[in-house]
Amino acid sequence: MTLSQSLEGDGPFSQLIIRGVTLINGNGAPPIGPVDIVVENNIIREIDVVGYPGVEIDSSRRPQLAPGGKELDCTGMYLLPGFVDMHGHIGGRAQGAEPDYVFKLWMAHGITTIREPSGRGVDFAMDLKRKSSKNEIIAPRIFVYTGFGQGSKEQISSPEMARAWVRSNAQKGADGIKFFGAPPEIMSAALDENKKLGLRSACHHAQMDVARWNVLQSARAGLTSMEHWYGLPEALFTDRTVQDYPLDYNYNNEQHRFQEAGRLWEQAAPPYSEHWNTVMDELLELDFTLDPTFNIYEASRDLQRARRAEWHEDYTLPSLWDFYQPSKISHGSYWHYWGTEQEVAWKRNYTLWMTFVNEYKNRGGRVTTGSDSGFIFQLYGFAYVRELELLREAGFHPLEIIRSATLNGAEALGVSDKIGTVTVGKLADFVIVGENPLENLKVLYGTGAIKLTEDNEVVRVGGVRYTIKDGIVYDAKALLRDVKRMVEEKKRETDYKIRQPGIRE
Numbered sequence: 001m002t003l004s005q006s007l008e009g010d011g012p013f014s015q016l017i018i019r020g021v022t023l024i025n026g027n028g029a030p031p032i033g034p035v036d037i038v039v040e041n042n043i044i045r046e047i048d049v050v051g052y053p054g055v056e057i058d059s060s061r062r063p064q065l066a067p068g069g070k071e072l073d074c075t076g077m078y079l080l081p082g083f084v085d086m087h088g089h090i091g092g093r094a095q096g097a098e099p100d101y102v103f104k105l106w107m108a109h110g111i112t113t114i115r116e117p118s119g120r121g122v123d124f125a126m127d128l129k130r131k132s133s134k135n136e137i138i139a140p141r142i143f144v145y146t147g148f149g150q151g152s153k154e155q156i157s158s159p160e161m162a163r164a165w166v167r168s169n170a171q172k173g174a175d176g177i178k179f180f181g182a183p184p185e186i187m188s189a190a191l192d193e194n195k196k197l198g199l200r201s202a203c204h205h206a207q208m209d210v211a212r213w214n215v216l217q218s219a220r221a222g223l224t225s226m227e228h229w230y231g232l233p234e235a236l237f238t239d240r241t242v243q244d245y246p247l248d249y250n251y252n253n254e255q256h257r258f259q260e261a262g263r264l265w266e267q268a269a270p271p272y273s274e275h276w277n278t279v280m281d282e283l284l285e286l287d288f289t290l291d292p293t294f295n296i297y298e299a300s301r302d303l304q305r306a307r308r309a310e311w312h313e314d315y316t317l318p319s320l321w322d323f324y325q326p327s328k329i330s331h332g333s334y335w336h337y338w339g340t341e342q343e344v345a346w347k348r349n350y351t352l353w354m355t356f357v358n359e360y361k362n363r364g365g366r367v368t369t370g371s372d373s374g375f376i377f378q379l380y381g382f383a384y385v386r387e388l389e390l391l392r393e394a395g396f397h398p399l400e401i402i403r404s405a406t407l408n409g410a411e412a413l414g415v416s417d418k419i420g421t422v423t424v425g426k427l428a429d430f431v432i433v434g435e436n437p438l439e440n441l442k443v444l445y446g447t448g449a450i451k452l453t454e455d456n457e458v459v460r461v462g463g464v465r466y467t468i469k470d471g472i473v474y475d476a477k478a479l480l481r482d483v484k485r486m487v488e489e490k491k492r493e494t495d496y497k498i499r500q501p502g503i504r505e
């Protein structure tokens with residue numbers, strides 16, 4: 001078939017047969033192919049292994065096209081379940097990033113499901129969720145975790161108020177709550193009420209409340225996932241109860257906040273020590289999910305890498321670039337004077353953090369993939385692929401990474417019966433890419449991976465070819481071209497050029 005190559009996507013179809021792929025499933029199974037996949041409307045109906053590598057396919061063994069059906073020839077390509085981004089803020093006013101821009105960057109990178117861990121309020125997110133579920137807009141499926149207390153006229157100051165807010169959040173249709181920490185009695189009440197209602201939860205254990213309520217307390221009270229890493233070293237303290245803050249520290253000075261965070265893991269119990277093991281085992285026992293979002297802190301250990309990423313020129317909006325610039329005001333722009341000392345501390349911080357996350361996975365714990373893009377030079381979609389690379393650095397096998405990006409996310413959201421693997425009966429959410437992503441995760445970047453041909457010619461390979469959501473086939477490269485066009489348009493308006501911090505000419 002020829003797809004219309006339209007941005008809107010084609011389908012769903014009464015029958016769609018995707019032919020000739022190598023299937024990399026999200027369940028930890030190794031690749032297998034060639035495979036033909038039959039989808040009816042939005043449901044996977046058949047997964048047929050139709051031959052052997054290097055042997056011509058016997059067409060009589062292949063599923064037959066029904067009248068009115070569509071074929072998508074993907075011979076030699078790799079097919080994976082749609083990716084789940086567990087930490088996807090749908091842009092923001094401060095960044096000047098509107099949903100259409102963010103959604104297209106995500107979809108262009110195979111992200112077919114996101115969890116929004118707070119944003120512009122429950123009504124804003126629910127409206128987008130409904131439109132996405134009807135495929136009226138080009139967007140991943142959306143799970144709404146409202147920021148705790150968001151929309152409340154008064155600050156939540158009692159367990160009763162917390163419970164009432166949790167009930168009203170559920171009534172509005174949200175899927176869960178995103179916490180940033182609160183006093184213990186309020187966290188307990190809110191988590192208890194939320195659990196009773198059958199909703200899920202995430203928490204960024206911010207420093208302002210973590211001394212009395214760390215990750216372990218959250219997990220015991222029913223929190224289902226932790227974001228980033230804050231609150232975990234605190235649960236691992238053995239010789240202190242608060243972080244070793246310099247005495248002139250001010251939380252609203254973000255150089256203080258992020259610089260000292262870079263020294264936090266070394267204040268915790270060392271890897272494989274008794275306390276470290278005990279805390280890990282209790283979290284495992286509680287079926288607690290880690291959503292590390294490694295990428296969003298990467299500029300802390302290598303600012304130049306993050307700010308010089310090659311995609312900024314074509315795909316980063318001027319308003320977003322401005323937001324990233326060193327500032328005493330913008331969140332995550334803590335580059336007052338960020339140098340060698342800070343980067344080296346953060347490299348050590350990463351090693352200790354990654355050791356915990358990898359071992360958690362090895363002991364059967366659920367680790368998911370989340371990006372937290374739109375801050376700290378991390379761009380939607382691209383940063384998700386970087387997250388996959390950082391899971392690799394942490395010690396995950398590429399197949400473990402794919403499971404983290406698909407099935408684990410689906411499980412953490414409570415929807416693994418519908419998405420997360422390529423399984424008969426599940427929804428048709430797929431990522432299709434020309435190269436083997438296990439061999440080189442960089443082929444998933446929209447800008448592709450660099451390769452030399454036999455003739456010594458430099459080429460780019462990869463970039464997601466098709467993203468399929470709800471049985472609708474999107475040309476991922478066309479989505480990316482549209483983002484590029486949006487960025488060019490914005491730049492033309494003000495004759496804008498991306499410049500590195502402090503460079504004027």
Ligand SMILES: [Zn+2]
Pocket residue numbers: 087089117372
């Ligand atoms: Zn976030």
